[in-house]
Amino acid sequence: MHFSVEDTGPGIAPEELNTLFEAFVQTESGKRSQEGTGLGLVISRKFVQLMGGDITVKSEIGKGSLFRFDIQTKIADSAGGIIRKPARRVAALSPGQPAYRILIADDGEDNRKLLAGFMKPLGFEIREAENGMIAMQIASEWKPHLIWMDLGMPVVNGYEAAQRIKAGAEGVKPPVIIALxxxxxxxxxxxxxxxxxxxxxxxxxxxSELFDIMEKHTDIRFIWEEDTPGYGQKQADEKLISDAVSSL
Structure with a gap:
């Protein structure tokens, strides 16, 4: 299969193309945007290589870039033998728990919204920070129980923010910090x-990974959908509907 991804961005200078796929290396435009860690293309290329292909790039300053890659695939005989295990989902917080404060520190607004969307319906108190400096200020004043900490934030990165937050938690239990x-x-x-x-x-x-890691490192406990009454019947009903749609 052949894939092409093209943009109309600032482009990449010819002298930067040779180091584009090296870990922790960013182009000048990437540095100016103050986003990312220089790992995205490295990881993407590794995945493509594992599937038997490679990534190439052409770019022109002021006009944009074109990335191409090929991967080796096979045509599936039939989807009938595939069994999909339903994803585990949280239904609610277990009763009798205190109000938990959770800080989401990430310079990506979409990432913060995604995490908040998982947390808020369950009743967690949520605050957000778009850089490490703001995260440290909120942690000092608000005393969150858990912090989701993006590592590649501007102003103060997640590594330094985590160290300073833990060091500043004198006389109180420090928050659990999970790196993103x-x-x-x-x-x-x-x-x-x-x-x-x-x-x-x-x-x-x-x-499910999000909530599993919360249970692992905190006293937070969840009620999982699979443990609720009627879950088995719900799964059976969904399978009947799926089978009926497949037969149309």
């Missing part, structure tokens, strides 16, 4: 732990 990252290599994992983060969650993540 696009990919964790061996060296980066050691860096995350050394920065006083309690754990990490790779982007993109599944809803």
């Amino acid at each position: 990252t696009t990919g964790v290599f061996k060296d980066e994992r050691a860096l995350i732990i050394s920065a006083d983060c309690d754990d990490f969650l790779r982007k993109p993540f599944k809803e």
Whole structure:
């Protein structure tokens, strides 16, 4: 299969193309935007190579860039033998728990909205920060129980913010800090732990992974849909509907 992705952005200088796929290297336009960590293309290329292909790029300053890649695929004989396990979902917080304060620190507004969308319906108190400096201020004043900490934020990055928040929690229980990252290599994992983060969650993540890691590191407990009355019948009804639609 052949894929092409083209944009009309600022473009990439010829001298930067040779280092474009190196870890933690950013183009001048990427540095000016103060977004990302220089890992996205490295990870993307590795995935493509694992599928038997490679990524190429053509770019012109002021006009944009064109990325192309090919992957090797096979035509499936039939989808009839595929069994999809239903995703685990949280139904509610277990009763009798206190009000938990959760801080979402991420410079991406869409990322903050996504996390808040999972948290707010369950009754968590939520505050947001778009950089590490604001995250430290909120943590000092509001004392959150848990912080989702993006590592590549501007002004003060997530590594430094996590260290300073933990160091400043004198006389009180420090918040649990979960690092949000696009990919964790061996060296980066050691860096995350050394920065006083309690754990990490790779982007993109599944809803169940989000809540599993919360239960692992805090006293928060959830009621999962699979444990609620009538769940088995609901799954059976959904299968009947799916089978009926497939037969049309």
